[in-house]
Amino acid sequence: MKNYLLFLTLLISQLEMSEHQYELLLGKDISSITIDNSEFIANKSNYYSIPFIDNPKAYHNNYIYFISFCTNDEKKITEVSIKLKTLVDKELYTTLTSIYGQPTMILVPDKILYDKTIESEKVKATVRKTKSKAKQGAFEDNPTFIIWEKKGFKIEVLMKYEQNISEISFRKVA
Amino acid sequence: MKQKILNCLKFGILVFGISLVLFNCQTDNSDELIQFEKGNNTAFKKGKLQDYDDLSTYIENLKRRRASIISSAESDIEDAYDFTIIQDQDMQIYDEGGSITYNIPIHKTNEEVDIFSNLVIKFSDIEPTQAFILNYEPYDGYFEDVEQNSQTPFSGYVSSQLLEYDGSLDGLAETDGGCITVTTKYCDWENNQHGAVHIATSNCTEGYMFYVSTTYCFGDAPQLVDVPSPSSSGFPYIPSGGGSSGDSSYEHPVIIPTVPSISREEELKKSILDCINTLSLNNSDTTTIDPEILEQLNLTLRQWTVINDSLNENGCSEEVQEDVIEFLENVFVYPYPHCSSFEYAKPPNINIRACAVTNLTETFYAYGRLNGQVGTITATVNYSLVFFVMPTWMTNGQAATSTAIAVNNALNLTKNWFLINYEASESEIITYLDFMLIEQMALFAGTKTDFPPFTIPSPAPYVTSLLSTGNCN
Numbered sequence: 148m149k150n151y152l153l154f155l156t157l158l159i160s161q162l163e164m165s166e167h168q169y170e171l172l173l174g175k176d177i178s179s180i181t182i183d184n185s186e187f188i189a190n191k192s193n194y195y196s197i198p199f200i201d202n203p204k205a206y207h208n209n210y211i212y213f214i215s216f217c218t219n220d221e222k223k224i225t226e227v228s229i230k231l232k233t234l235v236d237k238e239l240y241t242t243l244t245s246i247y248g249q250p251t252m253i254l255v256p257d258k259i260l261y262d263k264t265i266e267s268e269k270v271k272a273t274v275r276k277t278k279s280k281a282k283q284g285a286f287e288d289n290p291t292f293i294i295w296e297k298k299g300f301k302i303e304v305l306m307k308y309e310q311n312i313s314e315i316s317f318r319k320v321a
Numbered sequence: 322m323k324q325k326i327l328n329c330l331k332f333g334i335l336v337f338g339i340s341l342v343l344f345n346c347q348t349d350n351s352d353e354l355i356q357f358e359k360g361n362n363t364a365f366k367k368g369k370l371q372d373y374d375d376l377s378t379y380i381e382n383l384k385r386r387r388a389s390i391i392s393s394a395e396s397d398i399e400d401a402y403d404f405t406i407i408q409d410q411d412m413q414i415y416d417e418g419g420s421i422t423y424n425i426p427i428h429k430t431n432e433e434v435d436i437f438s439n440l441v442i443k444f445s446d447i448e449p450t451q452a453f454i455l456n457y458e459p460y461d462g463y464f465e466d467v468e469q470n471s472q473t474p475f476s477g478y479v480s481s482q483l484l485e486y487d488g489s490l491d492g493l494a495e496t497d498g499g500c501i502t503v504t505t506k507y508c509d510w511e512n513n514q515h516g517a518v519h520i521a522t523s524n525c526t527e528g529y530m531f532y533v534s535t536t537y538c539f540g541d542a543p544q545l546v547d548v549p550s551p552s553s554s555g556f557p558y559i560p561s562g563g564g565s566s567g568d569s570s571y572e573h574p575v576i577i578p579t580v581p582s583i584s585r586e587e588e589l590k591k592s593i594l595d596c597i598n599t600l601s602l603n604n605s606d607t608t609t610i611d612p613e614i615l616e617q618l619n620l621t622l623r624q625w626t627v628i629n630d631s632l633n634e635n636g637c638s639e640e641v642q643e644d645v646i647e648f649l650e651n652v653f654v655y656p657y658p659h660c661s662s663f664e665y666a667k668p669p670n671i672n673i674r675a676c677a678v679t680n681l682t683e684t685f686y687a688y689g690r691l692n693g694q695v696g697t698i699t700a701t702v703n704y705s706l707v708f709f710v711m712p713t714w715m716t717n718g719q720a721a722t723s724t725a726i727a728v729n730n731a732l733n734l735t736k737n738w739f740l741i742n743y744e745a746s747e748s749e750i751i752t753y754l755d756f757m758l759i760e761q762m763a764l765f766a767g768t769k770t771d772f773p774p775f776t777i778p779s780p781a782p783y784v785t786s787l788l789s790t791g792n793c794n
Contacts (some may be wrong), residue, residue: 272751275701278698
């Protein structure tokens with residue numbers, strides 16, 4: 148537990164130094180940010196997560212309740228994903244555009260092209276898959292995805308309106 | 322990237338193959354392991370009060386007499402002794418050797434939510450009728466364990482309460498020097514050998530039943546009762562052929578702790594509402610919740626208990642009230658699987674710890690090229706009923722906490738996979754998620770199955786949380 152708290156403290160201090168720019172962690176060895184692998188239960192899947200339960204981490208005008216890291220087999224971070232307490236609002240969107248510029252795509256679901264529900268025979272579950280044509284829109288059009296494609300990395304904002312939350316993923320690209 | 326995906330697929334196929342083998346092995350073993358108790362002890366019965374005319378009449382007389390006493394008593398006496406019988410719940414009955422004991426679930430006015438009470442009445446052909454109240458204050462987790470397995474043996478504190486009655490009917494509440502001696506019958510049949518001790522009922526196999534008699538004195542402090550161990554304590558097994566030949570326990574009322582199930586949920590909801598809407602109400606406490614929200618939620622007893630405990634342990638603080646309200650208002654739409662969804666149980670005679678969850682649902686999102694144009698794709702997976710198994714060395718709480726982490730990780734891994742593989746078919750999506758659930762559960766030495774490892778009568782609804790997967794340890 149002490150190691151875990153130490154890691155959290157060090158990680159938070161590192162992140163604060165980077166002014167919330169989580170893309171700066173991409174490509175780094177996960178152990179270099181003082182993560183003791185043994186503390187992570189799911190490390191066999193190259194997936195690491197930390198909930199900020201009692202002390203949500205500030206992210207601009209919002210709060211992070213959960214952060215997860217994906218690594219490659221060499222334990223280099225390939226993705227950092229943060230889950231925010233609420234949807235990204237106009238203020239945060241403006242802040243992000245001031246840092247990363249105008250987004251490459253703002254995807255607003257449009258006409259439904261495909262909607263199918265199947266009942267799995269192997270597993271007792273149903274799956275409903277829908278595909279929608281997406282139109283380029285503005286922030287005010289309630290987009291599902293806002294994407295910035297930058298050199299060496301990509302930022303994806305996922306807006307989950309039904310849950311009133313949002314996720315921001317920073318992914319390394321070749 | 323291609324190499325990585327290939328490696329992932331190979332690993333997935335390997336895990337699936339191993340899981341399939343393990344699961345098949347487990348299923349086979351289960352057939353051997355799970356042998357149900359098939360005794361036939363006709364002395365144990367269940368029934369509702371309205372089906373027993375003599376008992377109903379007796380209780381009517383009892384209450385009428387009590388009413389006259391209570392009306393002239395102090396108000397605190399009324400609170401302490403007033404009770405209502407829960408009519409629509411089965412009583413536990415023991416009928417043998419010319420005597421019959423009824424264990425009747427009751428709801429006492431102002432009783433704390435962690436305590437339950439039974440009215441115990443014993444009719445006998447040769448002895449005066451006995452009637453008294455037993456108050457049970459069980460260990461943490463007992464209510465949840467009983468919900469999963471009604472034969473969970475009671476341990477905790479027990480006190481007796483004399484019914485304030487003048488004794489004009491049948492020598493009612495006759496006691497021996499202000500004390501009453503009661504008998505509890507236990508059974509330790511497990512896979513055709515002596516094993517885990519549980520409360521004896523009609524299915525207890527002859528030769529595996531033993532009894533313990535305890536004396537409670539009215540007005541004394543609650544007495545600690547633990548689960549007895551026949552091997553170490555030398556309690557006599559009741560020989561085959563029943564109690565009348567070698568068992569004198571029928572001389573005492575035979576008690577079977579009976580949790581008033583329906584009222585307890587209402588009590589918990591009332592306690593939660595009192596905490597949020599009434600207690601600590603001052604200028605700074607403006608937090609309230611619409612009682613209708615609680616009525617609309619179909620949570621289990623354990624889930625209500627967790628919420629109630631979190632409020633009480635923090636003195637109904639404003640901060641926790643707000644957290645609870647947020648949780649209740651969004652219990653089915655928040656992003657993290659909460660550990661209270663996973664109500665593990667290990668029946669006394671089965672070497673498996675498992676839980677059942679209904680409506681485990683998650684939606685995955687992606688975007689990509691669809692017929693040459695950019696589009697958005699969603700996939701919503703719903704398990705109407707799914708089972709998780711964890712090692713028996715874990716506690717129920719540890720198993721629940723670990724399962725929530727495993728499910729959360731499986732969902733997140735599937736989310737990442739779907740972003741890249743949005744063209745996957747519906748079957749491939751569910752297959753991948755299933756791989757991930759099995760793989761992540763395997764990291765905790767558990768598994769996920771579509772088949773019940775044993776009968777789980779009350780699957781818990783899938784509950785999510787805004788904050789985290791929670792800690793149910």
